[in-house]
């Protein structure tokens with residue numbers, strides 16, 4: 024699809040980051056790791072951790088209210104809530120319904136999607152579809168992740184990477200040619216076991232045996248994920264730009280999924296986008312799965328880095344494998 028005349032536009036963004044900060048030094052006292060290793064291999068210095076009383080829905084609701092406030096719309100104006108999360112508060116009902124209840128969006132339809140780290144970009148494409156058919160007018164695309172609840176805090180190869188947080192945006196029908204101009208998504212389920220939680224679903228139910236083995240927690244083959252992430256994010260960037268009729272030179276700002284500074288730098292290099300056009304905050308938050316991109320968009324906008332008229336490219340990769348890129352005229 025070439026949609027140079029955009030259908031869907033992000034009119035506002037919002038975010039919520041839990042106040043509690045866990046530094047690399049804090050992790051040194053929990054597992055056999057070092058600040059040097061974590062900074063050198065990932066670029067991460069600290070991450071936010073949602074404490075016991077703070078849920079995925081509460082974080083998502085706070086980010087949503089922030090975005091709605093900036094858009095100047097109230098809860099009853101919202102007619103669709105799409106939540107991306109890998110850490111739902113419960114398996115039934117969807118956490119999007121909990122967000123709906125918290126914010127009082129009584130006129131909305133609400134559901135979760137499971138696109139892992141790429142879920143926010145999948146949500147944007149779904150919002151575009153709803154707007155194209157006229158079935159919704161004010162859509163909240165939310166990504167909220169309490170990764171600390173599914174991380175194995177005894178596994179140094181994963182626990183140092185992740186953080187908690189939420190981002191949201193209000194998406195409306197495009198005005199003045201702003202909005203999504205190009206998209207590419209891809210998935211490869213044959214590689215699912217390189218990044219997954221083995222237990223907790225129908226295949227291996229949660230029981231004392233699976234819990235004891237730690238199979239309800241995240242397992243990752245980091246090196247393999249790294250290679251696939253760079254390859255797929257470069258390809259998705261090129262395809263989304265081609266869909267938009269743009270080239271790498273036209274990109275004013277790249278907002279990539281924030282998993283590892285080395286993945287971000289390699290993706291930017293192979294995609295031909297200089298690092299001074301790349302937004303990075305992985306040092307402060309770590310990998311918040313699908314929440315990284317909306318949080319980064321909101322920060323970049325607040326800092327005056329993301330400005331009206333820019334060609335913005337967003338790109339993500341994660342479990343599934345599932346990846347995608349969305350190009351926007353801001």
Ligand code: UT7
Pocket residue numbers: 055056057060061064065140179180181183218244245246247248249252282283286310312340341342
């Ligand atoms: O959101 C999408 C999903 N996730 C990602 O995109 C993450 C993708 N992967 C990565 O970012 C990187 O692969 C990691 C950061 C996870 C690992 O970096 P790496 O350079 O690929 O390291 P490695 O896994 O090859 O491990 C190198 C060494 C190993 O020791 P030996 O076998 O060489 O003696 C590990 O045991 O580093 C060791 N190691 C650690 N050492 C200190 C692994 N984790 C740690 C740690 N602290 N936290």
